[in-house]
Amino acid sequence: MNPITIPNISIPTIGIPTIGIPSVGFPSASGGGLAWPAGLKESIKAIYDPAKQGMTNYDVIESYTEDFTTWRYLDSRGIATITGSTIHITEAKSIQGIVEDNKEPYSDIKILVQGVTADNPLNVRDINGTKAVIDKDGVYEFKDNGLYFGFGFSKVGVVDVTITQLPTSILKDFSGNGNHAYLYGGKGKLNSGMGVYKFDFLSDLLINSAYLPYTERQYDSICSLAGHPNGWLFQYKSLTDIPTFKIEVKGIVNDKFHYRWYDENGNRGVDFVIDKDGIYEFPMSYSVETNTGVGIVCNNICQDNVCFTQIPDYPNQLCYDGKMYAVCYDFPILTDYTVMADRTWFENEGNRVFITKGNIWPNCAFNFEKVNVSLNSETFSFSKSTNIDDLIGKSGITYQTKQSYNGKVIGVGTSSDGDILLIGGQLKGEYIGCHGKIIIADRSFTEEEINWLKDNWKKI
Known part of the structure; x- marks a missing residue:
């Protein structure tokens, strides 16, 4: 089994509780002027729309608020391996901060913490005192940080904690639920950004x-x-x-x-x-x-x-080169679902997945549209595969519910779901193609509801 990954770490098989994922300054619901069918809007858990977001190629480039390599590392207090976006601490020699930001200005920061234990929680402090005591893995945001903002532990000893900064490159959720997806590997040019450029x-x-x-x-x-x-x-x-x-x-x-x-x-x-x-x-x-x-x-x-x-071709769509992908952490666990998207598949060598909902195979609600290593097309519902028509070169609005792919009955497995949504692959960046609007809901929509969404796609 292969975990869904972001650089240098693996998402664990257990659900990750999340603290402090904010809204990012956009309307609380999409399509506010529409007369929605009863119960439809309420079932939608995420709406991603790069064109409505006004996303530019600059926004697509993977970027971070801080460079951890510029922070102060006190090896007398602990042992850590540091990259620009990650801090991996393997030993605490004291209860003081091991890695600290001692330079102005001090930015708000959002991090994914993995490997902490209730027995020896991660302490987040700055000059004003303790900001948090973290004893559960999850996503945390810290605002208004002061001098010596950094990380230490409650007691000395061996630890295995990774602190990963989440990028500022975000695919925003317009549903009002705050299920924003963080973009990794974006280059902002050629076929990794808004549209496809030839040169x-x-x-x-x-x-x-x-x-x-x-x-x-x-x-x-x-x-x-x-x-x-x-x-x-x-x-x-x-x-x-x-x-x-x-x-x-x-x-x-x-x-x-x-x-x-x-x-x-x-x-x-x-x-x-x-x-x-x-x-x-x-x-x-x-x-x-x-x-x-x-x-x-x-x-x-x-x-x-x-x-x-x-x-560019596809100027209003976000395009993926097989290395870029977007991850939403702490997405609601699904026992039923609908996923819809306006997308285009390009030529590829196989083993490519468009969207995955789940943490680790086979704990997935869906693997929506896959070209496998044999160049055959299939889709998965709760880890059960169903063969579908050739995806290569296909474009337009496509959808899948728990038991149907574009109106075709599909098999349903018995796997559970996980709290990760990954756009652009199954493990990391795999998809080669583009997409516009994506809608994900927590129940199977009826044929009438699907048709209504298609008819009002540009207004949502």
Whole structure:
């Protein structure tokens, strides 16, 4: 059996009690203007909607309030192994703080604590005194921290406690229940963020070094500054096939650019002329031996500041590259359920799961949509597998209840559930694809309720 993990730790098989998970400053319920069918909204335990959240690629990047490696480690008081986001303490030599933050400013912090015992609880203190005595594993939040905020124990001895900082990258829950999911492994570019980008302009483009002072680049855009010499604004480094893509152009007054490309017969295609602001879609450029360059050329010495910005596919969906995932801790235990999502599956090598509700196999209410190692598609209800139609390339709204997958009867096992919800995999990041809105409820919705949700999907 393999545990669901976040970096360097494993989620235990027992339920994790949680203290102090807050709301994160958004409306208490989604779709407040709708006339909901009786009992439907009340059954929904989480609504995730990256577009409604206004999530940007910056928000997706895994980030933390503090860097634990900058804190003061007093090895005379105990033994600890420290990374940027984790503190693993194996011995307490005194009852004083072993790892402390002794530098201003002092941030609010949320941590997952694992391995504590009632016999020797974890003490959280700062200069103002004891903030908490933690004798149960769980999620804890500490606000208004002062000097020497840190961790120690009630008595000396061998311990095995891991303190893991939860990231500030959050997929918010719009149901009002506070079941926010913490994002791990997000890169905020290419296919790990909002939308799918064909290129990373910071690494995939070849630019004449003499021209660099006349360009400004980000992962998704490149700007030609006034004074840029005539010639290549950029070329693609690789001579492989360059897929079709869209860009938005802004800032042209006097300048003219050309996009150069090659057709499937190895011939240079007719240049796309870019002489006014707007959205341009460029065709696929094929790899050929006679390729002398694919990219954008300045027609003359540039007079304007002109920016070329990629327009991603699936711009309103959160996209996963097989390494990113989101975890909600202390999600309610389910004995019945409905899960619905607007999602798109991409090509992958198998053993990929979209959403899992549970801690450790087989303690799962559902493993919703899986492409297994044999590239067959299946779904699980309380650990019972049912074969389903091929998922690869499928997009749109999909749903599963305890006994039904998109209207097809599925088997139901006898496993229990756990208090972890994982979006993007079964163990950690596995899913390759995108999703928009996700709804999770604690009962099986009727066909009429499912249809109502589909009809009002954009309003919820």
